Amino acid sequence: MNLTDRQRKxxxxxxxxxxxxxxxxxxxxxxxxxxxxxxxxxxxxxxxGPTGPASPPPGIAGSVSxxxxxVYRLLPFSQQEFATAxxxxxxxxxxxxxxxxxxxxxxxxxxxxxxxxxxLLDELRRGAGSPGMxxxxxxxxxxxxxxxxxxxxxxxxxxxIIFLVTGKQQVTKEGKKAQESRQYAxxxxxxxxxxxxxxxxxxxxxxxxxxx
Numbered sequence: 001m002n003l004t005d006r007q008r009k010x011x012x013x014x015x016x017x018x019x020x021x022x023x024x025x026x027x028x029x030x031x032x033x034x035x036x037x038x039x040x041x042x043x044x045x046x047x048x049g050p051t052g053p054a055s056p057p058p059g060i061a062g063s064v065s066x067x068x069x070x071v072y073r074l075l076p077f078s079q080q081e082f083a084t085a086x087x088x089x090x091x092x093x094x095x096x097x098x099x100x101x102x103x104x105x106x107x108x109x110x111x112x113x114x115x116x117x118x119x120l121l122d123e124l125r126r127g128a129g130s131p132g133m134x135x136x137x138x139x140x141x142x143x144x145x146x147x148x149x150x151x152x153x154x155x156x157x158x159x160x161i162i163f164l165v166t167g168k169q170q171v172t173k174e175g176k177k178a179q180e181s182r183q184y185a186x187x188x189x190x191x192x193x194x195x196x197x198x199x200x201x202x203x204x205x206x207x208x209x210x211x212x
Contacts, residue, residue, distance in 0.1 A: 085188040089163040090148045097146025097169045101137040105129045116197040140173040160189035
């Protein structure tokens with residue numbers, strides 16, 4: 001079929017209109033969420049850190065017998081965790097009380113670093129590097145060998161245990177030997193996947209327990 005110039009112009013204009021309408025329809029009708037991009041703009045889920053025992057204590061449903069009563073079934077710490085925490089509190093207290101006047105403070109705090117949280121380690125570093133204390137120890141040529149005894153449990157929370165520990169020292173100052181001792185409250189808490197000393201202070205100062 002032969003079209004005049006006028007007719008060809010009308011046909012071309014019509015095609016342009018049809019294509020424009022189709023483009024608008026496809027834009028409006030397109031799905032808002034492309035299954036192929038699902039989750040692309042979704043922020044990752046935040047996983048909270050542990051604030052208590054990995055699983056609740058199993059509890060006791062039957063009658064309680066003094067002969068086979070298992071107290072750990074009622075506590076947020078297993079027997080192994082409890083023993084690990086007690087050992088940590090004792091070792092830390094002994095290490096805290098062991099020092100030499102000619103020892104670099106970084107060496108001293110290095111012995112404690114694997115046993116305490118980062119926040120407590122920062123506090124211990126500031127104390128160990130105190131110029132006044134260092135000068136006094138050097139003047140007296142002070143040397144102390146620490147040991148510790150576990151006295152009792154002060155408190156148990158979902159995420160921490162406070163032990164009362166007596167720190168003992170064999171101290172030599174200006175050539176004279178003496179024995180010194182002081183009781184401390186040592187809080188051992190879950191720190192990620194391990195146990196760490198979370199807080200440490202004289203027992204008579206009082207101490208908050210749970211860290212979760």
